[in-house]
Structure formats: C-alpha cells, structure tokens
Amino acid sequence: MGESDQATRAQLDRLDRIEAELNRLLAEVRAASAEIAAEIGRLRVEIPDLPAPAPTPLTEPPVGGDAPEGDVEGARLVALELVMRGEGDEEARRHLESTFPGVDAAAVLEQTRATIGS
Numbered sequence: 001m002g003e004s005d006q007a008t009r010a011q012l013d014r015l016d017r018i019e020a021e022l023n024r025l026l027a028e029v030r031a032a033s034a035e036i037a038a039e040i041g042r043l044r045v046e047i048p049d050l051p052a053p054a055p056t057p058l059t060e061p062p063v064g065g066d067a068p069e070g071d072v073e074g075a076r077l078v079a080l081e082l083v084m085r086g087e088g089d090e091e092a093r094r095h096l097e098s099t100f101p102g103v104d105a106a107a108v109l110e111q112t113r114a115t116i117g118s
Contacts, residue, residue, distance in 0.1 A: 033084070033116040040086055072108065075100040079112040 075096050082092040089109060096105035 030115075030117040037084060037086065037116070040084070044086060071100050072103055075103040075105065075108045076112060079105075079108045080116070083109070083112050083116065 078099065079092065079096060082095060087095070092109055093105045096103065096108060100108075
C-alpha cells in the first residue's frame with residue numbers, strides 16, 4: 001500500500017471514529033430529550049391547574065409581524081420548543097403555519113418529533 005493509500009485510509013478511519021462519536025452523542029441527546037418530555041408530561045398531569053407557560057422569543061413572531069416567508073430554520077426552532085412543551089400536533093401546526101408562512105408546518109413538526117424521538 002502506498003503512502004497516499006495509507007493517508008487516505010487513516011483519514012477514513014478518523015472520519016469513522018468522529019461519525020461514531022457524533023452518533024453516540026446524538027443518541028444521548030435524544031434519550032435525554034425523551035426523558036425531559038416525559039417528565040414534563042407527568043408534571044402536567046400531576047399539576048393540572050398549572051398555568052400555560054409564558055410565550056418565549058421562540059414562540060412569538062419577530063417584532064414587526066410574521067417571520068420571513070419560508071423561514072424553515074426559525075420554524076424548526078419554534079417546533080422544537082412546541083414539541084418540548086408538549087403542544088398537540090394540530091395546535092403546533094396551526095401556530096407554525098400562522099407564524100411561518102410558506103413553510104410546510106406538518107413536515108417541520110414530523111422532522112422535529114423524529115429528531116428528538118417523541
């Protein structure tokens with residue numbers, strides 16, 4: 001095997017190790033997210049009179065009106081917060097559609113739930 005082949009193999013091995021570490025970390029984050037979401041759900045059942053959380057900058061439209069047309073990244077951030085708060089699909093979808101026109105709200109929610117394993 002030539003030097004070039006060895007260097008390529010070494011880089012590929014390094015890439016495999018990095019990818020494995022990333023996958024391990026992602027699995028940890030998904031597990032932690034699922035635990036947090038479950039705990040929030042349990043608390044909502046145990047404390048039924050708990051007022052709804054106050055809006056946060058992520059769930060409110062930007063100052064001056066709606067988000068820019070097709071702001072998928074913004075929609076993803078809001079979808080993540082909505083899912084973590086335990087919002088229902090229909091309510092979350094309506095919120096995303098009204099705040100982020102031009103974004104496929106159902107697809108963003110589906111991707112968000114798949115990413116965090118909820």
